[in-house]
Amino acid sequence: MLKVALVGVGGISGAHIPAWNNMEDAELVALCDIRPQQMERYPEQRHYTDFDELLENEQIDILDICLPTYLHADFAVKALNKGIHVLCEKPISLNAEDVQRVYRAAAENGVWFMVAQVxxxxxxxxxxxxxxxxxxxxxxxxxxxxxxxxxxxxxxxxxxxxxxxxxxxxxxxxxxxxxxxxxxxxxxxxxxxxxxxxxxxxxxxxxxxxxxxxxxxxxxxxxxxxxxxxxxxxxxxxxxxxxxxxxxxxxxxxxxxxxxxxxxxxxxxxxxxxxxDAYANEIRYFADCVKENKVPAKVKPAELETVIELLKELR
Ligand SMILES: NC(=O)c1ccc[n+]([C@@H]2O[C@H](COP(=O)([O-])OP(=O)(O)OC[C@H]3O[C@@H](n4cnc5c(N)ncnc54)[C@H](O)[C@@H]3O)[C@@H](O)[C@H]2O)c1
CATH class of the missing domain: 3.30.360.10 (Dihydrodipicolinate Reductase; domain 2)
Incomplete structure (x- = not known):
């Protein structure tokens, strides 16, 4: 059984949480949000308002990041460095340099990282x-x-x-x-x-x-x-x-x-x-990559870098 935690219980988490809850081979054990009221409607999970506390207390295989964009890369690296696989909402970052930083942390720790480009x-x-x-x-x-x-x-x-x-x-x-x-x-x-x-x-x-x-x-x-x-x-x-x-x-x-x-x-x-449901599809795909130790090759870092570079030019 895969143990999963999700951080950032806002708008898009409403698509991720049911997808995890509907999977028979995964258990969403913990949620984290700085606003405790965001987690009240999910009484089955343990609740944290401090991400570091979650990392200290929970033994998880996968972290699902649904935070605001500017927090994605730093939170991902923190979890990857703890040996946790990370699925992260789009965009990975506003800066192309973060793509290598995050994928390097994944490689160094022998875990997978994927951006949920739905x-x-x-x-x-x-x-x-x-x-x-x-x-x-x-x-x-x-x-x-x-x-x-x-x-x-x-x-x-x-x-x-x-x-x-x-x-x-x-x-x-x-x-x-x-x-x-x-x-x-x-x-x-x-x-x-x-x-x-x-x-x-x-x-x-x-x-x-x-x-x-x-x-x-x-x-x-x-x-x-x-x-x-x-x-x-x-x-x-x-x-x-x-x-x-x-x-x-x-x-x-x-x-x-x-x-x-x-x-x-x-x-x-x-x-x-x-x-x-495409959100359930992407989550299923990433969970299978973790279970089967398969690279999540459907989302490639070079493509993410290309997209960020093109987006920066749109003025
Ligand atoms: N794939 C899609 O279709 C899709 C759709 C919407 C949003 N998104 C992406 O999902 C991400 C989140 O968007 P949203 O609409 O859910 O935003 P949101 O503002 O509704 O939710 C963000 C949540 O993060 C929490 N938060 C902020 N700082 C935190 C911290 N330090 N620790 C813990 N929790 C913290 C907030 O309290 C809030 O509940 C964004 O990157 C966005 O681009 C993707």
């Missing part, structure tokens, strides 16, 4: 990558990715709205789509960014150029109660592959229209791929 485990994005890799519909010609929402006033201590602590829209939101691009298509040759930044808004549109195709991506925090929206649309030689309004659809040149992924009611779509 789109790599998201069924719709996995199908898209497979269609591209297998050239199912010929060459990719263009694509667009969308990630929109409202200004994150809810974060603890307003950390998300502080550029030094969160990196704002590039590092907090757009990173998802850029990380997927680098993972699926490699490093773009060129990026052309237009960005509108004001006191309570941050919106950007970027065109990434690759050999033979280009990708556009828009991401924003609007100063309005705009609902959170994600989507993509990719144009291949012989089909358009879209994920819009929560449904993935493939529009083939020959007129066929179909959905590769089923709905939550058990309709498994035309190729039998069940809908699944």
């Amino acid at each position: 789109l790599r485990f998201w069924p719709e994005y996995e199908v898209l990558k497979a269609l591209y890799d297998q050239k199912t519909y010929g060459a990719l010609l263009s694509g667009s990715m969308t990630r929109l929402g409202c200004y994150p006033k809810w974060s603890w201590d307003g950390w998300m709205m502080d550029e030094k602590r969160s990196g704002l829209v590039p590092f907090d939101l757009h990173i998802h789509d850029l990380d997927f691009m680098v993972y699926a298509f490699g490093k773009p040759n060129r990026a052309d960014c237009h960005r509108s930044r004001r006191q309570e808004q941050d919106a950007l549109n970027v065109v990434y150029e690759y050999d033979g195709f280009y990708l556009t991506s828009e991401a924003s925090w609007y100063a309005a109660p705009y609902p959170f929206r994600v989507a993509f649309r990719f144009q291949f030689e012989h089909a358009v592959v879209a994920w819009e309004n929560g449904e993935m659809t493939i529009y083939e040149q020959n007129g066929r229209i179909w959905h590769p992924i089923g709905d939550a009611q058990g309709d498994t779509g035309n190729i039998g791929l069940p809908q699944s």
Whole structure:
């Protein structure tokens, strides 16, 4: 049985904690947050308000870091140096130098580290990558990715709205789509960014150029109660592959229209791929790497460095 602790019981921990609790071969034994009230709804775990105390008192195999971004690398290194495997929310850091620092600590202590770049485990994005890799519909010609929402006033201590602590829209939101691009298509040759930044808004549109195709991506925090929206649309030689309004659809040149992924009611779509929870998928993947002593190669440090370097240029 894997013993697990999680630090940072805020927004995203609400996706991680149930995933750990639903696993039969892992036990979430402890939580840590400087705000004790955040942990009250999880009475089954031991609670700590001091991370060092957790490390001193708990014998754990895995630490799951759901802290604000600027704390990720230091907390990860501390746990890795204690011989604990670490799964860490995105982004690993706002500084590319931290990638080597963290991976070095993992290597020196003989443990694994992985950043939870969740789109790599998201069924719709996995199908898209497979269609591209297998050239199912010929060459990719263009694509667009969308990630929109409202200004994150809810974060603890307003950390998300502080550029030094969160990196704002590039590092907090757009990173998802850029990380997927680098993972699926490699490093773009060129990026052309237009960005509108004001006191309570941050919106950007970027065109990434690759050999033979280009990708556009828009991401924003609007100063309005705009609902959170994600989507993509990719144009291949012989089909358009879209994920819009929560449904993935493939529009083939020959007129066929179909959905590769089923709905939550058990309709498994035309190729039998069940809908699944990407957060649970990434957590399962990392736990399996720990159990089987397999490198978590689905998220590579060189790709993380490339993404940080590209994000730093988005002004
Ligand atoms: N993968 C995704 O889809 C996704 C979505 C949202 C957030 N995130 C990432 O998850 C991370 C956390 O974001 P969030 O929205 O949950 O933030 P949040 O502000 O809701 O939660 C952060 C929590 O950390 C706690 N905390 C702060 N300092 C601490 C310390 N020193 N020790 C212990 N606890 C401390 C706070 O009390 C708070 O409860 C960020 O890096 C963010 O980028 C990822």
